[in-house]
Amino acid sequence: MKDDSTPGQGGFGPAEPMPPQNGGAAYGYPGPQGGYGYPPGPAPGGAYGQDGGYAQPLVSIGDITVTADGIVTPAGKLPLSGATWTVTDMTRTEEKIPTHAIVLAVVFFVFCFLGLLFLLMKERTTAGHVQVAVNSGGRFHSTMIPVHDPLAVHHIMQQVNYARTVCA
Numbered sequence: 478m479k480d481d482s483t484p485g486q487g488g489f490g491p492a493e494p495m496p497p498q499n500g501g502a503a504y505g506y507p508g509p510q511g512g513y514g515y516p517p518g519p520a521p522g523g524a525y526g527q528d529g530g531y532a533q534p535l536v537s538i539g540d541i542t543v544t545a546d547g548i549v550t551p552a553g554k555l556p557l558s559g560a561t562w563t564v565t566d567m568t569r570t571e572e573k574i575p576t577h578a579i580v581l582a583v584v585f586f587v588f589c590f591l592g593l594l595f596l597l598m599k600e601r602t603t604a605g606h607v608q609v610a611v612n613s614g615g616r617f618h619s620t621m622i623p624v625h626d627p628l629a630v631h632h633i634m635q636q637v638n639y640a641r642t643v644c645a
Contacts, residue, residue: 535643536636538609539620543640548611550618560613560644564637568605568624575600607633613644 532544541550548555578598585592607630610619624630 536639538633538636538640539622541609541611541618541620543643545643548613548640548644550611552616552618555611555613555616555618557613557644560611560640562637562641562644563608563610563612564634565608565610566605566630567608568603568627568630570601570603570627572599572601574598603627609633609637611640 532546534542534544534549536543541548543549543557547557548560574596575598578595582592582595585595603624603626606621606623608619608621610617622633624633
């Protein structure tokens with residue numbers, strides 16, 4: 478004797494419904510009729526890059542992306558014309574004697590003070606960030622980009638200069 482409360486063959490509990498076979502979507506995914514918060518019918522705006530989609534990015538600086546038709550930020554889209562770019566370098570480069578050089582200087586001190594030459598070894602470290610800000614159309618957005626290399630600062634400056642030429 479079999480009733481609805483007993484599990485089906487090979488499992489425990491009631492059997493799960495099979496996904497629709499007539500071209501519909503699987504369970505949990507929106508089908509052609511919409512569902513789960515999606516409006517019915519085709520996706521708005523058509524395919525990517527057509528009818529209101531975003532254009533190909535020309536340069537991306539932190540979370541600021543410059544396209545051929547505008548500047549895209551998390552706060553929204555800014556117009557290209559009249560954009561003012563500001564870059565603030567807030568990095569610092571420190572120079573110090575590494576620990577292994579001090580140890581070698583102490584170990585080799587007995588050889589006619591030649592071990593003191595190890596104290597001439599220097600180690601440079603760069604830390605900080607670069608702030609990039611854009612102001613256009615009465616709107617403002619700023620981003621902080623962490624930097625660990627002096628060449629990264631130069632690269633960010635080149636990206637902002639390219640964005641300035643695009644906006645001109």
